[in-house]
Amino acid sequence: MVNNLVLETIKKRRSTRSYLDKQISQEDLQAILEAGIYAPSAGNQQSWHFTVIQDQAILADINKSAKLTAVNIDNEHISKMAKNEQYNIFHGAPTVIVISGKEDGLMIEADCAAATQNMLLAAESIGLGCCWVDLILFAFSGDKGDQYKKQLGIPEGYKPFHSVTLGYKKVEAINAPSRKQNVVNYIR
Numbered sequence: 001m002v003n004n005l006v007l008e009t010i011k012k013r014r015s016t017r018s019y020l021d022k023q024i025s026q027e028d029l030q031a032i033l034e035a036g037i038y039a040p041s042a043g044n045q046q047s048w049h050f051t052v053i054q055d056q057a058i059l060a061d062i063n064k065s066a067k068l069t070a071v072n073i074d075n076e077h078i079s080k081m082a083k084n085e086q087y088n089i090f091h092g093a094p095t096v097i098v099i100s101g102k103e104d105g106l107m108i109e110a111d112c113a114a115a116t117q118n119m120l121l122a123a124e125s126i127g128l129g130c131c132w133v134d135l136i137l138f139a140f141s142g143d144k145g146d147q148y149k150k151q152l153g154i155p156e157g158y159k160p161f162h163s164v165t166l167g168y169k170k171v172e173a174i175n176a177p178s179r180k181q182n183v184v185n186y187i188r
């Protein structure tokens, strides 16, 4: 069977939802951001912007706002989570990166998703925990959305698409959620 470090990292990565109370190093953060920046992008437009949030008070505020908006969503799973006072959309991670896309870009959703996945794999490859968290979007679509965009320095003309939480794993996830079978067909 073909195997190497990249393939191992892809299969080993799990969404981490429990973090140690310890900040990641600047060196690790830079390596992860660089992995995002090296993602493919439509027409090589590199239509992304990355906002690193390590201010815990701001993260707590965004968490609160996202949940306030999410409570009213017509989705039982999400509204139940939003009602749970203990639930933190960032799972207590000390660092969150918001990935925004330039609104007039060619295929910004795809560009931002590629950068997001690159960062998740980079984090896993250096032993950090991470999770792709789009619940943050409820904060941007709520009453304080424009305020957050300004406060976070998201450039004019850019729209937040995703966020990635980063930190040291409290526990190592062992079992991957099972993967669907029969999702490939061949035309030969």
Ligand SMILES: Cc1cc2nc3c(=O)[nH]c(=O)nc-3n(C[C@H](O)[C@H](O)[C@H](O)COP(=O)(O)O)c2cc1C
Pocket: 013, 014, 015, 017, 131, 132, 133, 134, 135, 136, 176, 177
């Ligand atoms: C577009 C997207 C949005 C996601 N948003 C969230 C989120 O807001 N909160 C969360 O805990 N996980 C989120 N996830 C992580 C998924 O729940 C997770 O990837 C999936 O359950 C598979 O588990 P694994 O990442 O361990 O393989 C998101 C994943 C994707 C691709």
